[in-house]
Amino acid sequence: MAEPHTFVIESETDLDGHTPFTARVSDFATGRPNGRLHYLKVDQPFGLVDTTIFGLLAEDSPKRVGIASKFNNPFSVARVIPADDPDAFRQELDLTPDVQYVTMYPGDKLGILTKDGGRTSVTIVVNEMGERDHMAHALAKPPGLHWRRYRIIREDPTGFVPAVKQEAWRPNFVFSRNDHLLVANEVNKGPIPLDAFCTFPEFAGCLVRARFANINDEGNLLIVEPIEHNRRGVGKVQNMQWTKVAWVSHDDHIALRSDPPIANGVVICDLMIAKIQAENALQGLYDRGK
Numbered sequence: 001m002a003e004p005h006t007f008v009i010e011s012e013t014d015l016d017g018h019t020p021f022t023a024r025v026s027d028f029a030t031g032r033p034n035g036r037l038h039y040l041k042v043d044q045p046f047g048l049v050d051t052t053i054f055g056l057l058a059e060d061s062p063k064r065v066g067i068a069s070k071f072n073n074p075f076s077v078a079r080v081i082p083a084d085d086p087d088a089f090r091q092e093l094d095l096t097p098d099v100q101y102v103t104m105y106p107g108d109k110l111g112i113l114t115k116d117g118g119r120t121s122v123t124i125v126v127n128e129m130g131e132r133d134h135m136a137h138a139l140a141k142p143p144g145l146h147w148r149r150y151r152i153i154r155e156d157p158t159g160f161v162p163a164v165k166q167e168a169w170r171p172n173f174v175f176s177r178n179d180h181l182l183v184a185n186e187v188n189k190g191p192i193p194l195d196a197f198c199t200f201p202e203f204a205g206c207l208v209r210a211r212f213a214n215i216n217d218e219g220n221l222l223i224v225e226p227i228e229h230n231r232r233g234v235g236k237v238q239n240m241q242w243t244k245v246a247w248v249s250h251d252d253h254i255a256l257r258s259d260p261p262i263a264n265g266v267v268i269c270d271l272m273i274a275k276i277q278a279e280n281a282l283q284g285l286y287d288r289g290k
Helices: 131-140 278-287
Strands: 005-011 037-042 063-069 077-081 091-094 100-104 109-113 120-128 147-155 174-176 181-185 205-213 218-224 231-233 246-248 253-258 266-276
Touching: 063 109, 077 100, 091 100, 205 218, 205 253, 218 246, 253 266
Parallel strands: 005 037, 147 181
Antiparallel strands: 005 120, 063 100, 063 120, 077 091, 077 109, 147 266, 174 181, 205 246, 205 266, 218 231, 218 253
Protein backbone atom coordinates (compact mmCIF):
# COMPACT_ATOMS: atom_id res chain seq x y z
CA MET A 1 0.00 0.00 0.00
CA ALA A 2 1.36 3.41 -0.96
CA GLU A 3 2.02 6.18 1.54
CA PRO A 4 -1.22 7.93 2.56
CA HIS A 5 -2.33 11.39 1.48
CA THR A 6 -4.24 13.55 3.97
CA PHE A 7 -6.76 16.21 2.93
CA VAL A 8 -8.05 18.76 5.44
CA ILE A 9 -11.05 20.73 4.18
CA GLU A 10 -12.44 23.65 6.15
CA SER A 11 -15.91 24.78 5.13
CA GLU A 12 -17.96 27.84 6.00
CA THR A 13 -21.15 25.81 5.67
CA ASP A 14 -22.34 22.29 6.37
CA LEU A 15 -21.54 19.53 3.89
CA ASP A 16 -24.75 18.46 2.13
CA GLY A 17 -23.95 14.85 1.15
CA HIS A 18 -24.84 15.19 -2.56
CA THR A 19 -23.22 18.18 -4.29
CA PRO A 20 -20.12 17.01 -6.24
CA PHE A 21 -16.81 18.39 -5.02
CA THR A 22 -15.09 19.78 -8.12
CA ALA A 23 -11.73 20.79 -6.60
CA ARG A 24 -8.61 18.95 -7.76
CA VAL A 25 -5.40 18.19 -5.93
CA SER A 26 -3.83 21.25 -7.53
CA ASP A 27 -6.42 23.46 -5.78
CA PHE A 28 -5.18 22.38 -2.36
CA ALA A 29 -2.29 24.04 -0.54
CA THR A 30 0.45 21.58 0.40
CA GLY A 31 1.51 22.00 4.00
CA ARG A 32 4.52 19.67 4.30
CA PRO A 33 7.72 19.09 2.32
CA ASN A 34 6.68 15.54 1.35
CA GLY A 35 3.56 16.87 -0.36
CA ARG A 36 1.16 14.48 1.33
CA LEU A 37 -0.76 16.93 3.53
CA HIS A 38 -3.23 19.13 1.68
CA TYR A 39 -5.36 22.08 2.90
CA LEU A 40 -8.37 23.79 1.36
CA LYS A 41 -10.96 26.32 2.53
CA VAL A 42 -14.35 26.40 0.82
CA ASP A 43 -17.40 28.63 1.18
CA GLN A 44 -19.83 26.74 -1.06
CA PRO A 45 -21.76 23.61 -0.04
CA PHE A 46 -20.46 20.28 -1.25
CA GLY A 47 -20.70 16.72 -0.06
CA LEU A 48 -19.72 14.17 -2.70
CA VAL A 49 -16.12 13.10 -3.40
CA ASP A 50 -15.60 10.92 -6.48
CA THR A 51 -13.59 7.72 -6.73
CA THR A 52 -10.38 9.49 -7.81
CA ILE A 53 -10.24 11.47 -4.51
CA PHE A 54 -9.77 14.94 -6.04
CA GLY A 55 -8.00 13.47 -9.09
CA LEU A 56 -5.18 12.01 -7.01
CA LEU A 57 -5.70 8.28 -7.67
CA ALA A 58 -6.75 6.03 -10.53
CA GLU A 59 -10.46 5.64 -11.11
CA ASP A 60 -10.28 1.85 -11.39
CA SER A 61 -8.38 1.06 -8.18
CA PRO A 62 -9.81 0.21 -4.73
CA LYS A 63 -8.91 2.58 -1.91
CA ARG A 64 -8.82 2.54 1.86
CA VAL A 65 -10.24 5.87 3.03
CA GLY A 66 -10.25 7.33 6.52
CA ILE A 67 -12.55 10.19 7.43
CA ALA A 68 -13.07 12.38 10.49
CA SER A 69 -15.07 15.51 11.28
CA LYS A 70 -14.53 18.39 13.64
CA PHE A 71 -17.31 17.60 16.10
CA ASN A 72 -19.09 14.66 17.75
CA ASN A 73 -22.41 15.36 16.08
CA PRO A 74 -24.66 12.25 15.89
CA PHE A 75 -26.39 13.60 12.77
CA SER A 76 -23.15 13.86 10.77
CA VAL A 77 -22.44 10.80 8.64
CA ALA A 78 -20.31 9.56 5.76
CA ARG A 79 -21.51 7.01 3.19
CA VAL A 80 -19.86 4.95 0.48
CA ILE A 81 -22.24 5.25 -2.48
CA PRO A 82 -22.01 2.81 -5.43
CA ALA A 83 -21.90 4.38 -8.89
CA ASP A 84 -24.91 2.51 -10.23
CA ASP A 85 -27.35 3.47 -7.46
CA PRO A 86 -27.12 6.97 -5.94
CA ASP A 87 -29.94 6.17 -3.51
CA ALA A 88 -28.09 3.21 -1.95
CA PHE A 89 -24.91 2.93 0.10
CA ARG A 90 -22.44 0.17 0.92
CA GLN A 91 -21.40 1.51 4.31
CA GLU A 92 -22.26 4.35 6.67
CA LEU A 93 -20.17 5.86 9.45
CA ASP A 94 -21.13 8.26 12.22
CA LEU A 95 -18.57 11.04 11.86
CA THR A 96 -16.44 11.86 14.88
CA PRO A 97 -13.04 13.55 15.41
CA ASP A 98 -11.54 10.04 15.43
CA VAL A 99 -10.50 8.80 11.97
CA GLN A 100 -12.59 5.82 10.83
CA TYR A 101 -12.01 3.79 7.67
CA VAL A 102 -14.10 2.57 4.76
CA THR A 103 -13.21 0.78 1.53
CA MET A 104 -14.09 2.42 -1.79
CA TYR A 105 -14.24 0.35 -4.96
CA PRO A 106 -14.00 1.61 -8.56
CA GLY A 107 -16.85 3.99 -9.29
CA ASP A 108 -17.79 4.51 -5.65
CA LYS A 109 -18.35 7.98 -4.25
CA LEU A 110 -17.90 9.26 -0.71
CA GLY A 111 -20.93 11.17 0.52
CA ILE A 112 -20.37 13.45 3.53
CA LEU A 113 -23.20 15.06 5.49
CA THR A 114 -22.67 17.35 8.48
CA LYS A 115 -25.20 19.07 10.71
CA ASP A 116 -22.93 21.42 12.64
CA GLY A 117 -24.98 24.52 11.83
CA GLY A 118 -22.23 26.45 10.05
CA ARG A 119 -18.46 26.35 9.95
CA THR A 120 -17.05 22.83 10.02
CA SER A 121 -14.19 20.73 8.70
CA VAL A 122 -13.43 17.19 7.56
CA THR A 123 -10.21 15.22 7.30
CA ILE A 124 -9.80 12.54 4.62
CA VAL A 125 -6.88 10.10 4.61
CA VAL A 126 -6.50 7.87 1.56
CA ASN A 127 -4.34 4.94 0.46
CA GLU A 128 -4.52 3.15 -2.87
CA MET A 129 -4.78 -0.62 -2.33
CA GLY A 130 -2.50 -3.02 -4.16
CA GLU A 131 -3.24 -6.70 -4.78
CA ARG A 132 -1.76 -7.84 -1.47
CA ASP A 133 -3.60 -5.14 0.46
CA HIS A 134 -6.90 -6.01 -1.17
CA MET A 135 -6.52 -9.72 -0.49
CA ALA A 136 -5.63 -9.05 3.16
CA HIS A 137 -8.74 -6.91 3.47
CA ALA A 138 -10.90 -9.55 1.77
CA LEU A 139 -9.65 -12.37 4.01
CA ALA A 140 -10.22 -10.30 7.15
CA LYS A 141 -13.79 -9.37 6.19
CA PRO A 142 -16.35 -12.05 7.17
CA PRO A 143 -19.65 -12.48 5.32
CA GLY A 144 -22.36 -10.22 6.65
CA LEU A 145 -25.32 -11.63 8.59
CA HIS A 146 -28.31 -9.98 6.97
CA TRP A 147 -31.54 -9.59 8.93
CA ARG A 148 -34.86 -9.10 7.22
CA ARG A 149 -37.99 -7.17 8.13
CA TYR A 150 -41.40 -8.28 6.83
CA ARG A 151 -44.87 -6.75 7.07
CA ILE A 152 -48.17 -8.55 6.50
CA ILE A 153 -51.16 -6.23 6.08
CA ARG A 154 -54.54 -7.87 6.56
CA GLU A 155 -57.46 -5.74 5.37
CA ASP A 156 -60.26 -7.72 7.00
CA PRO A 157 -62.57 -7.20 10.01
CA THR A 158 -61.10 -10.29 11.67
CA GLY A 159 -57.59 -10.55 13.02
CA PHE A 160 -54.92 -13.10 12.07
CA VAL A 161 -56.10 -16.71 12.34
CA PRO A 162 -53.43 -19.41 12.93
CA ALA A 163 -55.35 -22.37 11.40
CA VAL A 164 -52.31 -24.55 11.98
CA LYS A 165 -53.77 -27.69 10.34
CA GLN A 166 -54.57 -26.00 7.05
CA GLU A 167 -52.29 -26.04 4.01
CA ALA A 168 -49.17 -23.91 4.23
CA TRP A 169 -49.59 -20.21 3.52
CA ARG A 170 -46.79 -18.52 1.59
CA PRO A 171 -47.39 -14.76 1.54
CA ASN A 172 -46.29 -13.02 -1.64
CA PHE A 173 -43.77 -10.55 -0.22
CA VAL A 174 -42.70 -7.62 -2.40
CA PHE A 175 -39.78 -5.37 -1.43
CA SER A 176 -40.75 -1.74 -0.80
CA ARG A 177 -37.86 0.62 -1.47
CA ASN A 178 -39.65 3.45 0.33
CA ASP A 179 -40.12 1.53 3.58
CA HIS A 180 -37.17 -0.90 3.21
CA LEU A 181 -39.54 -3.73 4.07
CA LEU A 182 -40.81 -6.90 2.40
CA VAL A 183 -44.57 -6.34 2.33
CA ALA A 184 -47.53 -8.66 1.66
CA ASN A 185 -51.11 -7.39 1.56
CA GLU A 186 -53.21 -10.55 1.92
CA VAL A 187 -56.23 -12.00 3.71
CA ASN A 188 -55.20 -15.57 4.41
CA LYS A 189 -54.54 -18.00 7.24
CA GLY A 190 -52.53 -21.10 7.98
CA PRO A 191 -48.98 -22.08 9.00
CA ILE A 192 -46.21 -20.18 7.20
CA PRO A 193 -43.09 -22.26 6.36
CA LEU A 194 -39.67 -20.78 6.80
CA ASP A 195 -38.97 -20.85 3.05
CA ALA A 196 -41.72 -18.27 2.55
CA PHE A 197 -39.47 -15.70 4.17
CA CYS A 198 -36.03 -16.39 2.84
CA THR A 199 -33.60 -18.30 0.68
CA PHE A 200 -31.49 -19.54 3.56
CA PRO A 201 -29.62 -22.84 3.11
CA GLU A 202 -31.84 -25.85 3.71
CA PHE A 203 -30.35 -26.68 7.10
CA ALA A 204 -30.26 -23.12 8.46
CA GLY A 205 -32.85 -21.89 10.92
CA CYS A 206 -33.67 -18.39 12.00
CA LEU A 207 -34.43 -16.16 14.94
CA VAL A 208 -37.81 -14.46 14.65
CA ARG A 209 -40.03 -12.09 16.58
CA ALA A 210 -43.33 -10.41 15.76
CA ARG A 211 -45.24 -7.21 16.50
CA PHE A 212 -48.93 -6.64 15.91
CA ALA A 213 -50.44 -3.24 15.17
CA ASN A 214 -54.01 -1.91 15.25
CA ILE A 215 -55.27 -4.92 17.20
CA ASN A 216 -57.96 -4.57 19.83
CA ASP A 217 -56.20 -6.48 22.61
CA GLU A 218 -53.43 -9.01 22.00
CA GLY A 219 -51.59 -11.12 19.47
CA ASN A 220 -49.35 -14.17 19.55
CA LEU A 221 -46.60 -15.73 17.44
CA LEU A 222 -46.79 -19.54 17.32
CA ILE A 223 -44.10 -22.06 16.36
CA VAL A 224 -45.64 -25.04 14.50
CA GLU A 225 -44.01 -28.40 13.81
CA PRO A 226 -44.85 -29.65 10.30
CA ILE A 227 -46.08 -33.27 10.89
CA GLU A 228 -48.64 -33.30 13.68
CA HIS A 229 -49.00 -29.50 13.65
CA ASN A 230 -48.29 -29.16 17.34
CA ARG A 231 -47.74 -25.54 18.25
CA ARG A 232 -46.34 -23.40 21.01
CA GLY A 233 -47.01 -19.71 21.56
CA VAL A 234 -43.99 -17.47 22.03
CA GLY A 235 -46.00 -15.29 24.40
CA LYS A 236 -49.04 -13.06 24.09
CA VAL A 237 -48.34 -9.37 23.55
CA GLN A 238 -50.49 -6.29 23.43
CA ASN A 239 -50.80 -3.87 20.54
CA MET A 240 -47.42 -2.48 19.34
CA GLN A 241 -45.30 -4.73 21.56
CA TRP A 242 -42.66 -7.11 20.17
CA THR A 243 -42.85 -10.77 21.14
CA LYS A 244 -39.92 -12.65 22.62
CA VAL A 245 -37.37 -13.99 20.14
CA ALA A 246 -37.97 -17.58 19.01
CA TRP A 247 -35.65 -20.03 17.28
CA VAL A 248 -37.33 -21.59 14.24
CA SER A 249 -35.69 -24.69 12.74
CA HIS A 250 -35.36 -25.12 8.97
CA ASP A 251 -38.55 -27.23 8.57
CA ASP A 252 -40.67 -25.50 11.21
CA HIS A 253 -43.60 -23.22 10.45
CA ILE A 254 -44.88 -20.14 12.21
CA ALA A 255 -48.50 -19.04 12.64
CA LEU A 256 -50.07 -15.74 13.64
CA ARG A 257 -52.99 -15.07 15.93
CA SER A 258 -54.48 -11.71 16.85
CA ASP A 259 -57.65 -10.05 18.01
CA PRO A 260 -59.74 -8.03 15.53
CA PRO A 261 -58.65 -4.53 14.48
CA ILE A 262 -59.24 -1.45 16.57
CA ALA A 263 -60.42 0.57 13.57
CA ASN A 264 -60.42 0.78 9.76
CA GLY A 265 -60.66 -3.01 9.33
CA VAL A 266 -56.87 -3.47 9.10
CA VAL A 267 -54.45 -5.46 11.24
CA ILE A 268 -50.69 -5.48 10.67
CA CYS A 269 -47.98 -7.92 11.68
CA ASP A 270 -44.30 -7.00 11.43
CA LEU A 271 -41.78 -9.84 11.51
CA MET A 272 -38.05 -9.48 12.10
CA ILE A 273 -35.94 -12.46 10.99
CA ALA A 274 -32.22 -13.27 11.10
CA LYS A 275 -30.50 -16.42 9.89
CA ILE A 276 -28.76 -18.64 12.43
CA GLN A 277 -26.87 -21.90 11.97
CA ALA A 278 -27.87 -24.78 14.24
CA GLU A 279 -24.43 -25.05 15.86
CA ASN A 280 -24.56 -21.38 16.85
CA ALA A 281 -28.01 -21.73 18.37
CA LEU A 282 -26.99 -24.85 20.29
CA GLN A 283 -23.76 -23.22 21.46
CA GLY A 284 -25.74 -20.29 22.83
CA LEU A 285 -28.12 -22.61 24.65
CA TYR A 286 -25.23 -24.65 26.03
CA ASP A 287 -23.46 -21.52 27.27
CA ARG A 288 -26.63 -20.51 29.14
CA GLY A 289 -27.01 -23.99 30.66
CA LYS A 290 -30.17 -24.86 28.72
